[in-house]
Amino acid sequence: MLYSQKLSQNSYSKKESITSFNIMIVGATGSGKTSFIRTFCEFLKQDIIQGTYKETGNKALKNSLQSTEEIYTTSMHIEENGKRTALTFIDTPGISSPVIQQLQSLTSYIDSQYFRTLAEYTTQESKLQRDAKAVDTHVHACLYFIVGAGFQGLSEVDKFILKVLSSRVNVIPILSKADTLTSAQHQWLKETIKEEIFNIYRIPVYGHIQVEDSEEGEYSKDGKDDENDIKDTNFDKKDEAHLSKIINMLQDCMFKDMDEDACAMLEYLHTMPFSMISYEENFETGRPIEIRSHEINGCQTSTESLQENYNDSVAKIINSSEKTQTMINHNQALGRRYPWSVVECCNPDHCDFLLLKRMLLSTHRDMLKIDTSECFYENYRTQQLISHQKDKASTMNSQLKKANLS
């Protein structure tokens, strides 16, 4: 089946007034996860519908930056281009050794959201009408933070975590602290991470579509079937051209069928891993340092140069309304100040913050939700049913044995 056909079959309800969208942030200790959430929230401030901002942590985003000790959430309702989203960030403690235990707490959190839906559906099965207002708490996207400085290829730990998480959620790789990289390092890291994920280790992160050579244009989601195999670290399916095959297939869909989703997926594959810079905070207040408009370079020219570098058909990256958003208010920008210059979180020449925001909240939001409910939740449900059947069968067996003995 063509990519475009599958997506159109799953078209979401246009009547829906507000859509829940939940983003989990995962990565090594100190990789910049909490700073990223703070930057995102600060940037979104003007879009937040008043009175909807909530944190389950103890004002985790308001005081000065602390190491994250336990999972907490930050939620808000935002409205952008007429689309309303109930957005939740799930911040997680940094991963350090021993990895297994920490990873298990993340997978338990993810699975418990699927379990919640399963339990709701089971209890409502007897009712005539299901509760249409049930809140969707599934993790729709999981941003995996990789620190660029000192990177020498994906470590065994990175591969293991990425593989385990990709069997449960849509994982999106992030290259954090991009301000610490030279332009050449930045480019090398992007290419290397993409090459390793798609071609060398074939890790089924978001965008990893299996292209079958035999039937051109056929595809299926790759690697989602071995989801519970937490110990499977067999990354030996090297295919140097795998990413090119995916891109060719998507380009086919885009040109033949004018498929907008295929175009959005090409944009995503072009950019990932998304490079990020979070704002520098004032030590005393925990608030972003003040950067005035005269300290920063004009963004308009840089956006144009970025567009020139892109393949024409995929180049509608940043629209004019987003250009103005590089300033969070009239004359202030988010960024980090160095002796030689100021780096800006929202300048597309400096990092991919705006592209990531657009991808998550607009171009890919519904695709990520569809993937989560139709692929990951369905996998979870099937596994639960199978294990329930197995339990039942073994109970019956032992009862039969007892009956035969007596």
Ligand SMILES: Nc1nc2c(ncn2[C@@H]2O[C@H](COP(=O)(O)OP(=O)(O)OP(=O)(O)O)[C@@H](O)[C@H]2O)c(=O)[nH]1
């Ligand atoms: N240079 C630079 N430093 C950053 C950036 N983002 C965060 N930092 C710094 O990195 C340190 C750790 O940031 P956090 O946001 O607490 O990292 P974390 O991943 O949440 O840390 P844990 O919760 O302990 O796992 C802080 O000193 C931040 O100021 C960035 O984009 N660039």
Ligand SMILES: [Mg+2]
């Ligand atoms: Mg943190």
